[in-house]
Amino acid sequence: xxxxxxxxxxxxxxxxxxxxxxxxxxxxxxxxxxxxxxxxxxxxxxxxxxxxxxxxxxxxxxxxxxxxxxxxxxxxxxxxxxxxxxxxxxxxxxxxxxxxxxxxxxxxxxxxxxxxxxxxxxxxxxxxxxxxxxxxxxxxxxxxxxxxxxxxxxxxxxxxxxxxxxxxxxxxxxxxxxxxxxxxxxxxxxxxxxxxxxxxxxxxxx
Numbered sequence: 001x002x003x004x005x006x007x008x009x010x011x012x013x014x015x016x017x018x019x020x021x022x023x024x025x026x027x028x029x030x031x032x033x034x035x036x037x038x039x040x041x042x043x044x045x046x047x048x049x050x051x052x053x054x055x056x057x058x059x060x061x062x063x064x065x066x067x068x069x070x071x072x073x074x075x076x077x078x079x080x081x082x083x084x085x086x087x088x089x090x091x092x093x094x095x096x097x098x099x100x101x102x103x104x105x106x107x108x109x110x111x112x113x114x115x116x117x118x119x120x121x122x123x124x125x126x127x128x129x130x131x132x133x134x135x136x137x138x139x140x141x142x143x144x145x146x147x148x149x150x151x152x153x154x155x156x157x158x159x160x161x162x163x164x165x166x167x168x169x170x171x172x173x174x175x176x177x178x179x180x181x182x183x184x185x186x187x188x189x190x191x192x193x194x195x196x197x198x199x200x201x202x203x204x205x206x
Contacts, residue, residue, distance in 0.1 A: 013190065018187075020187040021191070040172070040179040041172065045114070047173065056173045056174055059163070059166045059167050059169075060117075088142075095131055099185075126177045126182045
């Protein structure tokens with residue numbers, strides 16, 4: 001795939017992500033998104049059972065502050081090029097700051113009558129969705145640019161992509177976010193990650 005084609009795909013993906021986020025934001029501000037959220041949760045709630053609740057609590061934990069910090073420390077110990085860990089941490093801090101800014105800007109209350117666990121703060125967009133895609137998505141990028149064998153790159157990419165999806169879905173299942181929160185989180189985080197990867201690439205190429 002040539003450079004122009006890659007750039008075109010990135011621009012298209014960035015644009016679609018922004019459009020989706022703006023659309024969801026518009027629906028939220030016009031109070032027209034409740035039917036969609038209620039409809040999706042109606043189907044998700046039918047899946048609820050004790051074993052699945054334990055599973056999705058675990059997936060939700062995989063984007064908790066404690067786990068992400070621990071994983072980052074492990075990465076720091078094993079990655080030879082220590083400068084990369086700086087950009088991993090910077091990525092987390094930037095995404096967290098963006099998420100908190102958006103949460104306070106929209107100030108959407110969390111679901112209260114459907115939640116299986118207690119979470120503080122505002123709901124839109126989902127922090128777990130944003131941070132999981134930004135953090136694990138950046139790891140996918142680093143893996144694809146590494147010297148690992150092609151089949152290992154593919155394996156890690158698939159596993160981390162599934163993990164990102166399951167973390168987002170866990171927030172809907174556990175009732176601490178509406179579906180629109182999760183979709184908005186994924187959308188804005190995709191746009192953010194594309195910009196951050198370009199920033200990282202420019203710094204590495206300078």
